[in-house]
Amino acid sequence: MVVQFARYAAFVLTVDVFFYIAAAADLISAKRVTNKVDLAYLFYLPFCMLFISSDNIHGRCAPLFLREDQQFIRGEELKADLKKLDELYDKLPQEEKEKGLSAYANHPPMERSFLVTRLWDTFLPRWRSIKKSPTPRDKKTDDKLLNKFQKLTKAKTLEPEEVDFDTRNPDSLTLQRKYKKLKGKYWQLPKDLKVDNIS
Numbered sequence: 001m002v003v004q005f006a007r008y009a010a011f012v013l014t015v016d017v018f019f020y021i022a023a024a025a026d027l028i029s030a031k032r033v034t035n036k037v038d039l040a041y042l043f044y045l046p047f048c049m050l051f052i053s054s055d056n057i058h059g060r061c062a063p064l065f066l067r068e069d070q071q072f073i074r075g076e077e078l079k080a081d082l083k084k085l086d087e088l089y090d091k092l093p094q095e096e097k098e099k100g101l102s103a104y105a106n107h108p109p110m111e112r113s114f115l116v117t118r119l120w121d122t123f124l125p126r127w128r129s130i131k132k133s134p135t136p137r138d139k140k141t142d143d144k145l146l147n148k149f150q151k152l153t154k155a156k157t158l159e160p161e162e163v164d165f166d167t168r169n170p171d172s173l174t175l176q177r178k179y180k181k182l183k184g185k186y187w188q189l190p191k192d193l194k195v196d197n198i199s
Contacts, residue, residue, distance in 0.1 A: 008046060015042050015065065028057065045070070049123050052078055071122070073115070081115035090185070098191035 003010040019039050023030035028039075038057045042065055045051060051062050054075030062072045089097070089105060096104055107127055108117040120127050152174050165171075181189045 011046055011065075012043055015039060018061070018064075022061075028061075050119065071119070073119075077115060084114060085109075085116065098187050100187045100190040100193070103190070 019028065019036060022028040023035075028035055030036075035057055038055055039061060041053070041055075041058065042051075042062060045062070045065050048070070050071055050073055051058070051066070052073045052075055053059065053062065059072070059074060066072060085105075085108070088109060092104060108114055108120050110117070110128070112118055112121070152172070153176060179188050181187060181191065181193065
């Protein structure tokens with residue numbers, strides 16, 4: 001009954017009951033206080049495709065609760081693969097790297113020797129067939145769009161009492177994010193990009 005009408009509550013209850021049974025059977029130490037807290041991270045499982053952790057209790061327990069369309073990845077394995085990616089991209093010519101990450105790393109390498117590539121193949125299987133050629137740009141249209149965005153970002157922020165529209169159904173919504181052009185040794189944005197408020 002609970003599973004039918006409150007599936008997530010049933011899942012949380014299952015993880016909790018599992019902990020108490022495993023602790024009673026001395027399969028998980030009940031003396032280590034953090035074990036109960038660590039196991040609570042499994043409550044996120046219904047909402048993810050991948051569960052990544054370097055914690056031993058997660059390595060032992062998470063696979064027991066995974067659906068067929070989910071995967072557990074050990075943190076050390078992912079870190080090793082990210083190091084391989086870093087070494088790969090670091091070998092690129094400087095002028096290539098100065099074009100920004102999206103110019104050469106907007107998807108993983110094609111070789112399946114990379115864990116990240118295999119994960120993309122599993123969870124985003126159409127990525128290899130997506131058209132790689134750049135979309136033709138029209139400078140006039142781009143300038144018009146950029147001008148519109150700049151006006152929006154420079155518009156006055158309304159105080160709550162000044163809001164005269166339904167905030168649950170706005171015509172548009174602006175989210176601002178600031179990026180450093182250069183972070184560490186990688187250009188996140190093209191080196192020659194000229195935009196206000198970007199360092």
